[in-house]
Amino acid sequence: MQVIRNGSQKARQAPDSYFTGHVRFESSFKGTPPATISGLTVAFSPGARTHWHTHPLGQTIFVLSGKGWCQRDGGLVEDIGPGDIVHFEPGEKHWHGATDTTAMSHLAIAEALDGVTVDWLEPVSQVQYARVKP
Ligand code: MN
Numbered sequence: 001m002q003v004i005r006n007g008s009q010k011a012r013q014a015p016d017s018y019f020t021g022h023v024r025f026e027s028s029f030k031g032t033p034p035a036t037i038s039g040l041t042v043a044f045s046p047g048a049r050t051h052w053h054t055h056p057l058g059q060t061i062f063v064l065s066g067k068g069w070c071q072r073d074g075g076l077v078e079d080i081g082p083g084d085i086v087h088f089e090p091g092e093k094h095w096h097g098a099t100d101t102t103a104m105s106h107l108a109i110a111e112a113l114d115g116v117t118v119d120w121l122e123p124v125s126q127v128q129y130a131r132v133k134p
Pocket of ligand 1 (some may be wrong): 042055059088094095096
């Protein structure tokens with residue numbers, strides 16, 4: 001058994017190359033091989049979101065606090081909140097983040113395929129994010 005204490009891991013800024021706005025990675029864990037599971041809590045400030053991306057073996061997010069939005073390519077933007085669980089299928093193009101006015105945090109869990117848990121794509125444009133007609 002291993003207890004990883006709250007606050008024992010230094011929060012770090014998510015890279016601008018894959019996220020829009022202010023995003024922090026907080027607690028994280030990684031399985032012991034041959035397990036390939038890993039996860040982390042991610043805190044999105046209002047307006048912040050991932051870029052479009054896919055996960056080779058899918059991903060599950062558990063919303064912990066706030067109000068968020070997520071969308072799969074070709075689908076509607078969905079409202080998500082605390083207690084909601086969202087599963088993304090392997091290879092399904094999508095994004096997730098806070099709403100434009102409210103922060104959101106989630107726990108994200110995925111398994112790695114050949115060491116890869118995510119493949120990053122283009123940013124979510126302001127038009128896509130805010131659902132504003134151009
Ligand atoms: Mn994802």
